[in-house]
Amino acid sequence: MNAQTLINSLNYRRISLPADQDLDFEVSLVSQNTHELIPNSVFIAISGFKTDGHDLVTQAINQGARLIVAQKPLQVKVPVVYVRDTRRAMATLSAIFYDHPSQKLHLTGVTGTNGKTTVTHLLDAIYRYHHIKTGLVGTMYHKVDNQYLKAINTTPANHKLQKLFAQMVEAKVQAVSMEVSSVALVQGRTWEADFNTAIFTNFSQDHLDYHQNMAEYAHAKSLLFSQLGNLQKGKTAIINQDDTLADFIITSTEAQILTYGINTDADFQATKLHHHAQGTDFTLQALGQSYAVYLPLVGTHNVYNALAAIAGAYVYGLDLKTIIAALKTVTGVKGRLQLVTGPHEINAFVDYAHTPAALANTLQTLKPLTQSRIITVFGCGGNRDADKRPKMTQIAQKYSDLVILTTDNPRQENPADIILDMLRGLDDLSQIEIELDRRQAIRKAVALAHPGDVILLAGKGHENHQIIGDTITKFDDVAEVQAAFTCN
Template identity: 45%
Template sequence: MKLHTLIRALPFAHLPKENPEISGLAQDNRLVTENSLFICIKGWTVDGHEFAKDAVARGAAAVLAEKPMELGVPVIVVKDTKRAMAILSDVFYGQPSRQLHMVGITGTNGKTTTSHIIEKIYRDAGRCTGLIGTMYMKIGDETFKTKNTTPDSLTLQKTFHEMVEKHVTDCVMEVSSHALIQGRVHGCDYDIAVFTNLTQDHLDYHKTMAEYRRAKSLLFSQLGNSYNQNKPKYAVLNADDPASKEFEQVTAAPVVTYGIDAPADFMAKNIDMHAHGTTFTLVTPYEEQEVNLQLVGKFSVYNVLAAVAAGCISNVPLSSIVKSVEEMEGVRGRFELVKGGQDFTVIVDYAHTPDSLENVLKTVQQFAKKKIFVVVGCGGDRDKTKRPVMAKIACQYATDAIFTSDNPRSEDPLEILREMEAGVKGLAYDVIPDRREAIKTAVSRAQKGDVVIIAGKGHETYQIIGSEVHDFDDRKVALDMIKER
């Protein structure tokens, strides 16, 4: 694509005399190829403008920047390169999201599980699917690693283009609040926006719950203001979450609701939970059906209801949807059973917010016959206000709470633990900073019929201490301790 053709999408952008052919876009100078357009992005720690000369040396034919630069190639100056990158990426890759059926899922908890259930519903219905989220990225049957829950706009548009090239019809993706505020999903033409729930998290970034809620609302306001019967858009909202009222106000799209307590389009009644599954009556606008899940917990029922609603408005037959959700065995690190032949239950879960930890422990209370052990910590360089809250929840809903390190990152692990302890003065608990020792202690103390919950890291296979990343998998460590015992 010619440079002039590409940058005409930017209002009032100055067209340079030179008009080179642009063969690719790059925001990382190390990834520049011959005749690329290099985009200078100011990050939290690195300013891309400092690498512009190197990008040109590597073959960049032009540079997009926020200030004039003498580089020997055309330099297009704009006010905001991040915003411009989203526009140019969409144009360069041929607006690929318009050629896909796009589902975006936002919320504090449940995004990963809900996205996997929806993806399975589509795949079982014979569609070719793509998936983008916390754990990985999938294009058809190929899986790729991801750095963030929601990648930057350039990576997204390139990925959508690859999906289109590989005949993907439906893309399901998690959309984080950071991505919404930072404009990473600008240019994504969503057809369905799904809201799971809103509870305390990321206040280190958003500062207040009101700002956090506003960030989430952007997914629904960005569904647009027009009605295209050939490509209809829907907002799928949790009727039991108060934030849905605000999201309903900010979207012009038709609203489809799901819930358990408040009246909704899709509901679950007669819920019955046990250690290895959940049954309930699914009530839909069409009919009622009995559902037997292999997933455990009320939170799992909410995730399934959201997925069922998305499946139905995507014209997947209800019988096919129910079959898919009943076959779902769960998602790695989400209420995942660790089986080593022991006579007690060990569960690894990603619960890293007060609400998710409370949900997991309340679920365990419904089937635990004896003691409940919980091993839990809080991440460093993240929302500090939730630390005493999570500690209190651990002591309130478990019989034996063990506080340990999560990913302390640049913070002192002992200081994080002290902040957790501030919320449980006078209550009984143990503090074991070394996570491996903490898991070993819980497993060694558990007796027949007890339940051990290892919370916070879920699917992660690492632990970040200082600037170092160490191999650490809660599931593997727990299994090793079970076998050692």
């Protein structure tokens, strides 16, 4: 695309154009990352939390940037387009450069504190059952049809997201399921992403290290829905009617509303739930009809996830009977209540539960499925919301027979200080043990387990690494507990 044509799409304030320069060249790339740049790139200077792109302009030019988009004064020998907000400019330029790819896809965004990964994977499985080519954007990985790509962030930056959408269009993908984080919404990473459907799962404490308070966090979640109708009409918001934030989300959008729930009258309601070791049976009440549903996943929280996916697939245009048939074939998501079978009828479950509500849901799910005791091993992430640490310990203590506190990506914090936070306000420590080395904590849990016990390894889920200081080392809870079972 011609640089002048690209820049004309912006409401820019002014252009600084050196006498020996012009904008008559074909743009090869639009990016905020100096490491990605090639000759004839457009570099967008973003003022981030750790680095300011305006300080990297010389490096960008040396890497091949021929045009800079900035919001602060620069002294450089290439053209500079000055705008009020480079984040908004990046969203606009990226969408135009890749020819608005999201408008050629059926895009469903899923936001909420818990359940985003499972809902997107359930939707993806339903689509694939119907022979629909799919894309995924999320925590574990990004997927373009059958090609899996490494995910750095749950929701990528604008230029990466638009490039990913363009790859999906090229691969003839039809339906995309996308996790949308609250941080990404505040930072505008989803600007110019043309969502057809937005799903709200639930709301509970998380990310208060970023949002400061629950009101700000709630506002962040609502942004996906308030922006849903801005590009065109015919959009749908799918809301968990049972959640306390439901009415707030509903009033934040002009889109069509569909609701789902268990405890309240909703458009898609689950009744007569029956939990068993092989999954969950329930009756779906929808569109004036009743349907028997078998879901090969355990837990009430997964019934909510399934209802969200059913509603999303219905909005796409699929028949409810075939949607229900597709659900029978789904398998669990890695690191989400993932079963690891051990000797002597000792089983372990690996789960990503890293918030108070998620940990409570997981333990409440395991309780009726456990013959004997529950041993919970978990930690809390460093440089993250410290207020939830003692709350999670209290929940683990309430629903477990033994709790082993350990590390979970302590980052730049002292692991011992994190443990002290986790113990804050607790009087009875009789059922709590401390082992800072997560590998040893898992081995201790296995060594202490009796026949019929269940071990829950919570917090890391699908993650295959541990972050201690600035060092990232390989670490996989599933592999570690398998090794512990073998050695025991």
